[in-house]
Amino acid sequence: MTYVTKQQLIDRFGERELIQLTDRQNRPATTIDDDVVDGAVTDAEALVDGYIGKVYELPLSSAPAVLTRISADIARYYLHGKSADKDGPVHRAYLEATGWLRDVSRGLVQIDAEGVTLAAAGGGSVRAKPGDRVFTRDSLKDM
Numbered sequence: 847m848t849y850v851t852k853q854q855l856i857d858r859f860g861e862r863e864l865i866q867l868t869d870r871q872n873r874p875a876t877t878i879d880d881d882v883v884d885g886a887v888t889d890a891e892a893l894v895d896g897y898i899g900k901v902y903e904l905p906l907s908s909a910p911a912v913l914t915r916i917s918a919d920i921a922r923y924y925l926h927g928k929s930a931d932k933d934g935p936v937h938r939a940y941l942e943a944t945g946w947l948r949d950v951s952r953g954l955v956q957i958d959a960e961g962v963t964l965a966a967a968g969g970g971s972v973r974a975k976p977g978d979r980v981f982t983r984d985s986l987k988d989m
Contacts, residue, residue: 847906848909849917850921854918855887867926885924886924894917894920
């Protein structure tokens with residue numbers, strides 16, 4: 847399931863930014879390198895699936911708009927790489943996206959999408975067996 851496309855990245859962040867982030871051949875940069883975009887999108891979607899896969903069955907039948915935004919922010923951060931300013935908007939958007947994904951994986955936030963079902967809960971029941979009494983009236987009689 848694809849959460850974000852190249853065109854959606856262009857619509858959100860502008861063609862000029864994607865050209866500058868992806869064209870590593872031409873100086874000055876003139877075109878969007880589809881392979882670089884695809885790599886960032888694939889990595890972003892893998893991260894998203896890693897979080898939501900704990901709670902929801904994958905693949906999702908349709909991507910809700912919120913996952914498009916989250917995936918776009920993460921892909922943009924990956925495209926910026928080490929040049930992303932830690933106090934800048936790209937890094938903040940990435941931190942907000944991963945924080946939201948953590949909340950989804952903990953069950954604090956639910957995704958509203960058609961065909962989304964909760965994954966089966968793992969584990970079973972907990973059993974406890976108390977041991978024999980160590981202290982009895984007779985063993986404490988001389989204390």
